[in-house]
Amino acid sequence: MTTLFGIFLLTLLMITGMAIVHTRNLFVAVMLMGIASLLIAASFFLLDAADVALTEAAIGAGISTVLFLGALALTSERERKRRRSLSTSSLLQFGIVGVVALIVIWATFDQPRLGSPSAPVQAHLTPWYIESTRDLIDIPNAVTAVLASFRGYDTLGEVVVVFTAGVGVLFLLGTGASSRAAGAPLSEDNAGLRHYLIPRILGRLLIPFILLLGFYVQFHGEYGPGGGFQAGAIIAASVILYALLEGEQRALSVIPQGVLLAMMAGGTLLFGAVGVAGIVLGSNFLDYSVLSEDPVNGQHWGILLIEMGIGITVAGVLISIFHAFAARATA
Amino acid sequence: MDILGLYHYWIFAVLLMTGFFAIVAKPNLVKKLIGLSLFQSAVFLCYITMGKIEGGTAPIMGEGAELFSSPLPQVLILTAIVVSISTTALGLGLVLRIKDEYGSIEEDEIQGQDQP
Amino acid sequence: MYFAAILATLVTMALALLRAVRGPTVYDRVLAVNMFGTKTVLLLAALAFLFGRPDFLDLVLVYALINFIGVFAVLEFFRYRAMRARQGQVEAQRE
Amino acid sequence: MMDIAIDIASWVLLALGGVNLLIGGIGVLRMPDLYTRMHAASLTDSMGAILVILGIMLQAGLSLATVKLGVILVFLLLTSPTAANALAASALLAGVTPRTGQSLHLSDSEARE
Numbered sequence: 001m002t003t004l005f006g007i008f009l010l011t012l013l014m015i016t017g018m019a020i021v022h023t024r025n026l027f028v029a030v031m032l033m034g035i036a037s038l039l040i041a042a043s044f045f046l047l048d049a050a051d052v053a054l055t056e057a058a059i060g061a062g063i064s065t066v067l068f069l070g071a072l073a074l075t076s077e078r079e080r081k082r083r084r085s086l087s088t089s090s091l092l093q094f095g096i097v098g099v100v101a102l103i104v105i106w107a108t109f110d111q112p113r114l115g116s117p118s119a120p121v122q123a124h125l126t127p128w129y130i131e132s133t134r135d136l137i138d139i140p141n142a143v144t145a146v147l148a149s150f151r152g153y154d155t156l157g158e159v160v161v162v163f164t165a166g167v168g169v170l171f172l173l174g175t176g177a178s179s180r181a182a183g184a185p186l187s188e189d190n191a192g193l194r195h196y197l198i199p200r201i202l203g204r205l206l207i208p209f210i211l212l213l214g215f216y217v218q219f220h221g222e223y224g225p226g227g228g229f230q231a232g233a234i235i236a237a238s239v240i241l242y243a244l245l246e247g248e249q250r251a252l253s254v255i256p257q258g259v260l261l262a263m264m265a266g267g268t269l270l271f272g273a274v275g276v277a278g279i280v281l282g283s284n285f286l287d288y289s290v291l292s293e294d295p296v297n298g299q300h301w302g303i304l305l306i307e308m309g310i311g312i313t314v315a316g317v318l319i320s321i322f323h324a325f326a327a328r329a330t331a
Numbered sequence: 332m333d334i335l336g337l338y339h340y341w342i343f344a345v346l347l348m349t350g351f352f353a354i355v356a357k358p359n360l361v362k363k364l365i366g367l368s369l370f371q372s373a374v375f376l377c378y379i380t381m382g383k384i385e386g387g388t389a390p391i392m393g394e395g396a397e398l399f400s401s402p403l404p405q406v407l408i409l410t411a412i413v414v415s416i417s418t419t420a421l422g423l424g425l426v427l428r429i430k431d432e433y434g435s436i437e438e439d440e441i442q443g444q445d446q447p
Numbered sequence: 448m449y450f451a452a453i454l455a456t457l458v459t460m461a462l463a464l465l466r467a468v469r470g471p472t473v474y475d476r477v478l479a480v481n482m483f484g485t486k487t488v489l490l491l492a493a494l495a496f497l498f499g500r501p502d503f504l505d506l507v508l509v510y511a512l513i514n515f516i517g518v519f520a521v522l523e524f525f526r527y528r529a530m531r532a533r534q535g536q537v538e539a540q541r542e
Numbered sequence: 543m544m545d546i547a548i549d550i551a552s553w554v555l556l557a558l559g560g561v562n563l564l565i566g567g568i569g570v571l572r573m574p575d576l577y578t579r580m581h582a583a584s585l586t587d588s589m590g591a592i593l594v595i596l597g598i599m600l601q602a603g604l605s606l607a608t609v610k611l612g613v614i615l616v617f618l619l620l621t622s623p624t625a626a627n628a629l630a631a632s633a634l635l636a637g638v639t640p641r642t643g644q645s646l647h648l649s650d651s652e653a654r655e
Contacts, residue, residue, distance in 0.1 A: 001450070002497075003335055008457055010342040010376075012464055017349040017369050019468045021357070027524075029365050031476045034517055035467055038487045040372050045491055045506065048400035049379045050389040053491075054506045055412045061484070062516035064368075064416055069524045071361060071423040075436050077528075079359040093356040101348040105341055113336030115385035122384055126401040130390065133402075142390035142402040143409070151406060158410040165417035172424040196522065199628045202620060203519065209617075210512050217505065224391060224502050229413045230509075237513055244519045314413055321420045328427065329527060388500060396500070448553065448601070452594050455560030459567035459586060466570050466579070474576050474633040481625050482570065482583045485618060486563070489594050492614065496598055501607035508610060511617040518625040525632050 003114065006046045013039040024079045030068045037061060050225040051143045054217070058233035063318055066240055070325035137299045139222040147227065148303040152286035155306070156271055159313050163268045166317030173324040203245045210238035218311050222300075228307040232314025239319050248326040255319065263316030270309035274302055339380045346373035358438040360426045364419060371415045378404040449493045456490045477521050484514035552600035559593030566590055575641040576633055580626055587622035591615065 013036060020032045037060030044053035112119035133145040147155055218231030243251035274288070281290040288302025289295035346369060353366025382401035390402040426436055433441045460483060467479035488510050495503040562585060569582025595615045602608045 007338055014342050014345055017346050021349050021353045031480050034480045035483050047379045047383045048389045049405045050503045052405050052409050055409050057509045059416050062513045065517045066520040067420055069520050073527050075430050080437050097348050097352045104344040108340035111340050114339050115383050121381050121401050130399055140392040143405050146402045147406045161414050162417045165421045168421045169424045196628055199624050202624045241516050244523050452556040452560045455563045459563045462567035462571045485587050504610040511614045515621045
């Protein structure tokens with residue numbers, strides 16, 4: 001029965017995807033992307049991936065829409081109309097896409113069926129991870145254990161990629177500090193959604209709860225779905241909500257750009273430092289067992305610290321990216 | 332049951348190609364990035380589907396849970412989602428700079444300006 | 448037990464999606480997205496209980512709180528667009 | 543005995559919630575203009591959500607899950623009317639006028655002109 005639910009959701013997703021590509025109005029495309037993100041999160045949940053669904057919820061529902069709308073506000077909202085004739089190049093495009101689609105569908109016939117217990121994924125690695133999480137790390141959430149401990153190198157790489165992307169956006173768009181210093185102070189009219197009284201009051205009411213939820217997800221990540229990536233995104237979303245309500249200047253005066261840069265670098269450094277601490281205490285890079293007398297307790301400490309590093313970096317990067325886009329809009 | 336078991340993968344193939352079509356055929360750069368995110372989503376779903384096990388539950392141990400789906404694909408995709416939003420932001424930043432330089436975000440117009 | 452509610456939610460989601468695709472105005476689409484969000488919250492809440500893992504309600508909580516930001520982003524976008532249009536008019540009158 | 547009573551009550555609530563959701567969904571699709579559609583959408587957000595979540599709450603009994611469900615319901619009941627209010631206000635400011643009288647009989651495609 002749940003398989004049928006999944007099929008229904010995925011069919012809706014396919015329709016949404018086609019509508020996204022078909023429409024010429026980019027604003028509509030972004031709205032439909034919001035729906036697609038909700039459908040994807042629901043599908044993740046049906047496929048037993050609660051952590052991934054939480055990540056998609058934190059990222060797709062808020063931050064992704066905000067970024068795309070910011071880019072649309074600064075460019076144009078519509079695709080330019082092109083003459084509709086079946087030229088050779090458009091035939092070629094349809095041909096290539098069709099052929100590749102057929103190849104991919106053909107390749108799926110070798111895939112193990114959905115949920116098959118004899119699939120290679122389930123063969124030896126999954127039981128090993130589940131067993132070892134119980135024995136070596138002793139936390140309920142195997143995803144957090146794999147993310148932070150067994151595949152710590154991998155996660156360090158991902159955090160560095162997020163950090164690098166954030167630095168890249170700041171290089172491309174600037175931190176906005178120079179234009180703000182030179183330009184006139186923003187008029188009242190230009191500062192957030194001040195005229196919408198009800199949303200503004202309610203938004204201010206909700207921001208503390210979102211922040212609280214962010215911290216809960218951060219520190220509860222070992223026991224339930226959650227962890228640093230999700231918590232960073234949720235905290236960034238609360239700051240972005242504040243910036244939307246009160247104007248970007250206010251948000252920047254609460255968390256200045258310097259602090260954001262320190263968060264971006266500091267979180268990544270914290271992750272690396274925990275790894276180096278493992279070497280200093282006489283074991284391997286990112287081996288947390290030596291952080292405490294008791295190896296299991298050491299693992300707990302290591303996971304807690306690096307999840308904090310991840311959360312700080314992700315929150316810093318996402319808020320910085322938002323400010324970089326917003327500063328361009330008000331300049 | 333065989334057909335239903337593969338249906339998920341077919342949807343991903345179609346979604347993958349829908350995104351790919353936007354990347355190849357649409358001249359608008361923002362639309363290309365939207366297509367790229369669709370493409371990424373299809374890959375994410377494909378990975379998560381592979382980790383699912385019949386009758387299992389999410390790999391978070393609790394009372395009454397015996398059989399767990401694979402945590403490994405979930406870890407890979409969890410980080411990939413955050414990386415994908417960062418890289419999409421980087422792409423959008425590039426688009427904004429291109430708009431500054433060329434005054435357009437349509438691919439053919441930009442190429443037209445490059446060839447005198 | 449939960450099947451009736453889940454099925455109704457899924458059908459409502461499909462109807463909302465149809466409205467989002469058909470439009471006709473942008474506001475209809477924003478309305479559809481917003482409605483889709485609350486339906487997802489209900490769907491995930493019912494699914495969490497169907498699976499017998501009520502501790503996954505954290506995820507639903509995130510959705511109930513964060514979905515809201517999209518609407519604010521849209522409002523800000525409309526406001527910015529209106530402001531741009533007004534600026535454009537003033538400049539056109541000056542010339 | 544008590545269990546059966548609770549089961550029946552939660553069945554009724556869930557089914558009624560489902561009916562409300564469906565009615566709202568059909569309304570969103572069939573109503574003639576934006577404001578009437580918002581009316582239908584708010585039916586799913588209020589009655590639909592309240593009944594479904596109450597139905598689930600009865601099943602959960604006295605536990606942490608019930609508290610979480612209550613919090614979710616409160617947040618839903620706070621946010622969705624606010625979003626609807628903001629949306630209606632900005633649509634009205636942008637010049638989307640409610641349709642009245644004769645124009646109600648126009649179809650979607652004519653109204654777009």
